[in-house]
Every structure is written in C-alpha cells, then in structure tokens.
Amino acid sequence: MKYLSCNIGGVVIGHGHPIAVQSMCDTDTMDTIRSVAQCRDLAAAGCDIIRLTTQGPRQVEALAQIKARLRADGIATPLVADIHFNADAALAAALVAEKVRINPGNFSKDHAVAMAKFAELLEICRDNGTAIRIGLNHGSLGERITSQYGDTPLGMVRAVMEWLQVCVEKEFYNVTVSLKASNTKVMADAYRLLRRTMEDELGMVFPLHLGVTEAGAGDTGRIKSAVGIGTLLSEGIGDTIRVSLTENPVNEVPVAQKLRDLAGSKAPEGTTDFCIDAADREDFLVKASYMIGPALLDGRIDDFNLKATIAGRDLTEEEISSFKDDLMQACRRRFTKPEYIACPGCGRTLYNIQNLLKEVMEATKEFAGVKIAVMGCIVNGPGEMADADFGYVGEGGGKVTLYKGPEPVMRGIPQEQGVEKLVELIRNSI
Numbered sequence: 182m183k184y185l186s187c188n189i190g191g192v193v194i195g196h197g198h199p200i201a202v203q204s205m206c207d208t209d210t211m212d213t214i215r216s217v218a219q220c221r222d223l224a225a226a227g228c229d230i231i232r233l234t235t236q237g238p239r240q241v242e243a244l245a246q247i248k249a250r251l252r253a254d255g256i257a258t259p260l261v262a263d264i265h266f267n268a269d270a271a272l273a274a275a276l277v278a279e280k281v282r283i284n285p286g287n288f289s290k291d292h293a294v295a296m297a298k299f300a301e302l303l304e305i306c307r308d309n310g311t312a313i314r315i316g317l318n319h320g321s322l323g324e325r326i327t328s329q330y331g332d333t334p335l336g337m338v339r340a341v342m343e344w345l346q347v348c349v350e351k352e353f354y355n356v357t358v359s360l361k362a363s364n365t366k367v368m369a370d371a372y373r374l375l376r377r378t379m380e381d382e383l384g385m386v387f388p389l390h391l392g393v394t395e396a397g398a399g400d401t402g403r404i405k406s407a408v409g410i411g412t413l414l415s416e417g418i419g420d421t422i423r424v425s426l427t428e429n430p431v432n433e434v435p436v437a438q439k440l441r442d443l444a445g446s447k448a449p450e451g452t453t454d455f456c457i458d459a460a461d462r463e464d465f466l467v468k469a470s471y472m473i474g475p476a477l478l479d480g481r482i483d484d485f486n487l488k489a490t491i492a493g494r495d496l497t498e499e500e501i502s503s504f505k506d507d508l509m510q511a512c513r514r515r516f517t518k519p520e521y522i523a524c525p526g527c528g529r530t531l532y533n534i535q536n537l538l539k540e541v542m543e544a545t546k547e548f549a550g551v552k553i554a555v556m557g558c559i560v561n562g563p564g565e566m567a568d569a570d571f572g573y574v575g576e577g578g579g580k581v582t583l584y585k586g587p588e589p590v591m592r593g594i595p596q597e598q599g600v601e602k603l604v605e606l607i608r609n610s611i
C-alpha cells in the first residue's frame with residue numbers, strides 16, 4: 182500500500198508525519214486588518230494551518246495582502262483559500278495560497294465543465310507547489326450523486342473517488358480529502374469507507390482532514406467533535422484535524438491539540454467503567470468523550486459508569502449525569518435535549534452567529550430531540566444543515582430565512598424577530 186503525503190507550504194501531513202491542527206478565520210477576508218490579527222492569534226495559539234474564506238477575485242487579492250503582511254511579521258503558517266463554487270477564484274487562489282480547498286462538483290452543474298476546470302486547477306497547483314483539499318460535506322452532494330447513492334456515506338465516498346481518480350490519472354498527489362458531517366455516525370462511517378475504498382480501488386491512501394461540521398458551541402460542540410474526530414484518531418485514521426466551534430476560532434486550537442495528543446490511544450475493548458483525571462473542564466470533556474465515545478458510537482457498549490476529577494475535585498452526580506446525556510446524544514444513542522447544528526461562521530457569515538446561537542439555544546431548550554440548525558449564510562447554509570428539522574439562516578441585509586426541513590417557509594424576516602418566529606414555527610409544527 183502506498184501512503185501519500187501532502188505538503189502544505191512546508192507543513193507535511195500523511196505518511197507518518199505529525200497530525201496538523203488547523204482552524205479557519207471567521208473574519209471578512211476583505212477586512213485584511215482583522216484577518217491578519219486573527220491569523221496572528223491563531224498562529225500564537227499553535228494552529229499549524231489557517232483557512233480563509235475566498236469567494237471571488239477580490240478576496241484572492243485580499244488573501245495575497247494578508248499573506249504578505251504575515252510573512253513580513255515572520256509568521257510562516259500556511260494559508261488555505263476556502264472556495265465553494267467559483268472555479269476561477271480557485272485558479273487565481275492557487276497562485277497565492279499554500280492550499281486550495283474545493284468541492285470540484287460545485288464548479289459547474291455540467292460535470293464535464295467541472296472536470297475540465299479541476300484538471301486546469303491541478304496544473305496550476307503543480308506549477309506552483311500548491312496543495313489541494315477536496316472537501317465534500319454531507320448535505321452538499323449534487324443531484325447526479327444523490328440520485329444514485331442517496332445522501333449517504335457511500336454517496337460521499339463515490340463523489341470524492343471520481344476526483345481522486347482524476348488526480349491519479351494526472352499524477353497529481355499533493356492532495357488531502359475531507360468528508361465532514363454534523364452527524365458523528367455518518368462522519369465516522371464516511372471516512373472509514375473512504376479509507377477502505379482508497380486502499381481497494383487506488384492501492385494508495387491520500388491524507389485525510391477530519392472534522393465534525395456544524396458541531397455548535399460550548400460543551401456539546403466539544404463533545405461532538407471529540408467523539409467524531411476521536412473515534413477515527415483512535416483507529417489511526419486522520420492526518421490533520423479541525424474542531425469547528427461557533428466561537429472565536431482561537432478556542433478551537435487547544436481542543437484539537439488535546440485530540441492530537443490522544444491520537445492512537447483507546448480504552449480496552451468492552452470497558453464500561455471509566456476513570457478520568459482532568460486538568461480543567463475542557464480537558465475533561467475532550468478526554469472523556471474520546472475514551473468513551475467510540476464504543477458508544479459503534480454500539481459496542483450501551484451504557485457506562487464514570488468517575489472523574491477536574492483539578493483534583495470529584496465531579497458531582499449531576500455533573501456526570503449531564504455529561505452522560507450530552508455524550509449519549511453526540512453518539513446518536515439517546516436524545517434528551519434539542520440537537521443544534523450550527524456552522525462555525527466564516528467570512529461569509531451575515532450576522533453575529535455566536536450570540537445568535539446562544540439566543541436560539543436559550544429560547545428552544547424545551548424542544549428535546551428536535552434538530553435545529555443555525556447557519557451563517559444562505560449560499561451554503563441550507564445545503565449543509567443536512568437533516569435539520571428547522572433552520573435559521575442568514576440572508577443578508579438584516580434579514581433571515583426560516584426553514585422547515587429542507588424547505589424555506591418564511592423569508593425576509595427581520596433579524597430582531599427571527600428567534601421568536603423560529604420558536605413559533607417549531608411550536609406550531611410539532
């Protein structure tokens with residue numbers, strides 16, 4: 182088996198290299214001053230790779246300025262241009278960024294056109310030493326794939342394999358792959374299947390970028406991320422990781438670092454009694470979720486006992502029981518609270534998503550088991566909220582759209598009324 186590596190501006194992942202921690206700016210890329218400041222903060226926190234939203238040619242120019250300023254300050258952290266739809270932005274960004282993140286299926290509805298643009302991009306990347314991440318998210322697969330395989334781990338794998346085949350044909354190997362989902366089970370199954378499929382069909386393994394997308398914030402965001410990413414890391418799968426939190430992105434870095442440090446370790450098979458000694462609350466959430474989550478997620482255990490200390494203090498029964506509810510839910514085993522699917526926010530975010538998520542969580546806490554999405558933008562939000570029952574999506578201009586399942590049911594709602602209308606919509610529908 183051939184294990185490939187990917188060189189992102191000198192940070193090499195895959196093929197036995199250390200796991201790299203990454204994050205993404207939530208600033209408007211056009212605001213180069215704030216973006217440079219956030220990159221600086223992320224680099225200081227130990228982030229190995231930083232991604233920025235790059236919607237079009239103006240953002241590519243801004244990215245070049247951000248990069249120049251960081252390099253002048255002696256910050257060498259590689260930058261990734263996050264492209265969603267615009268193939269020409271990808272081609273231009275490949276001349277500037279150390280890596281370009283794309284879903285080539287979004288380049289064009291015409292598959293042949295998307296293929297041609299992708300082939301063109303590979304040549305530019307080859308000439309410039311730029312790496313590529315082929316990033317497909319659950320919920321963002323095109324009609325061509327979903328009509329054949331559904332919106333399933335298999336569909337995600339088949340979609341990404343088409344693009345990897347092109348990379349192999351063109352002998353372009355500086356590639357990383359991601360298949361993120363907010364559902365931890367779908368996410369873990371997709372990556373496992375991809376790993377097996379690469380081995381069976383290509384005879385080579387491309388490095389994998391792991392992440393639970395739209396994980397939300399606070400305890401549940403950390404627990405969900407630790408379960409999904411941790412399950413795979415405990416099996417030796419994963420070369421770079423991003424913990425997505427609807428918080429300041431700097432907060433993502435220590436969580437990812439803890440997971441990286443735990444990688445490869447696992448609880449002995451069949452363990453149901455766990456003892457966790459943690460330095461602080463976040464350390465507890467990450468360690469306990471990492472050690473217990475994988476067996477729950479895969480149904481190898483149904484319940485567990487936990488004793489834990491945080492900085493020498495024993496956790497109370499209520500604290501353990503509340504954590505247990507969150508972990509059971511993150512592992513898709515028992516739903517006792519609403520399930521929040523919230524994007525981390527990025528340069529496309531059209532309102533203050535961190536505050537809004539808190540407001541929505543407070544206003545909807547009675548709706549146990551209901552999946553509620555809070556998404557920053559109308560362009561990617563609706564697709565990526567996947568299987569949410571209800572959605573609150575930023576529209577721009579101080580307006581929001583509310584969704585029931587995949588359907589927009591109330592458009593143009595002034596933001597000040599958004600949460601109230603969402604609660605009304607949920608109440609009238611369940």
Ligand code: SF4
Pocket residue numbers: 524525526527528529530531556557558559560561562565
């Ligand atoms: S859904 Fe959220 S994270 Fe994704 S592109 Fe839109 S604002 Fe950015």
